[in-house]
Amino acid sequence: MKKLGMIGGTGPESTVDYYQSIISRFQEDTGSKESLPELLIYSINMYKIFDLLQNNQEEELAEYLAAAVLSLERAGADFAVISANTPHIVFDKVQQKVNIPMISIVEESYRTAHQLEIHKIGLLGTKFTMENDFFKEPFMANGKEIFVPNEEDQQFIHEKIVKELEQGIVNEETKKEFLVIAERMIEQHDIEGLILGCTELPMIFKPQDLDIPQLNTVEIHVAKIVDMITAD
The missing domain is CATH 3.40.50.1860 (Rossmann fold)
Known part of the structure; x- marks a missing residue:
């Protein structure tokens, strides 16, 4: 079983939805309510993301997200996701800066x-x-x-x-x-x-x-x- 590293806080409401949905879907697929996946969440500041995009600072945004993914990577994540659509504007740049695979929404x-x-x-x-x-x-x-x-x-x-x-x-x-x-x-x-x-x-x-x-x-x-x- 692979360990997920999730970038959350983008925003908080959807991060909660992601977590609950992953648990529910995992238990449904495994057929066991006593089975839980192992995952890591790195919560970042969605307002910083908006500010960077507003100021056309896409490279800075890519660095910000990549640093979070690298932290998850060091903590043992096998793959990573960003739990929001908007930050995917720099998805390819982030993937190039990290070593683990990422899943694009x-x-x-x-x-x-x-x-x-x-x-x-x-x-x-x-x-x-x-x-x-x-x-x-x-x-x-x-x-x-x-x-x-x-x-x-x-x-x-x-x-x-x-x-x-x-x-x-x-x-x-x-x-x-x-x-x-x-x-x-x-x-x-x-x-x-x-x-x-x-x-x-x-x-x-x-x-x-x-x-x-x-x-x-x-x-x-x-x-x-x-x-x-x-x-x-």
């Missing part, structure tokens, strides 16, 4: 979309995730179309993620507005699926809320993580 999300055979896909997340290409690239490179909301809606979503969801606040009015944005994307772009490209978005979106599949990036990532833990 972006690549796993693409694989899920491919398996579902959906070709026109909406993407929601922080403004950094929506306005940059790091999440879109594997989809576009393989002939899929990926759409984001307009600039005004992007700003609204980002603000609510940072000021509400990252704080553990679920506001019904915010949910209504998010669903309006999603429905508008369905109407305008005929999207066949929606990527919840921020690990806090499942606090707002529930499977029954939309008539199209939702790609919950936490669930997708966790499934691959547990596969890696239990791999021979």
Whole structure:
């Protein structure tokens, strides 16, 4: 059984969700409630991540994340993950700076979309995730179309993620507005699926809320993580 090293705190709410989901999925896969995986969590400061990205300091962000992964590596982790979407903007740079393999939430999300055979896909997340290409690239490179909301809606979503969801606040009015944005994307772009490209978005979106599949990036990532833990 392999030992996971997880970068958490990005934000705290989703870190808790990751931990609980990994335990639940592991016990389900092993068929034992008395079985638990061994894992390490290094909690970092999500606001530092936002500040670095806001100031276009991607190299500094890569160094910050790589230092955390290297600490997990020294503590005995066999592989690592970053429990958030936005920091994956420098995923490749981080992987080059460390020795243990890392599992990309972006690549796993693409694989899920491919398996579902959906070709026109909406993407929601922080403004950094929506306005940059790091999440879109594997989809576009393989002939899929990926759409984001307009600039005004992007700003609204980002603000609510940072000021509400990252704080553990679920506001019904915010949910209504998010669903309006999603429905508008369905109407305008005929999207066949929606990527919840921020690990806090499942606090707002529930499977029954939309008539199209939702790609919950936490669930997708966790499934691959547990596969890696239990791999021979």
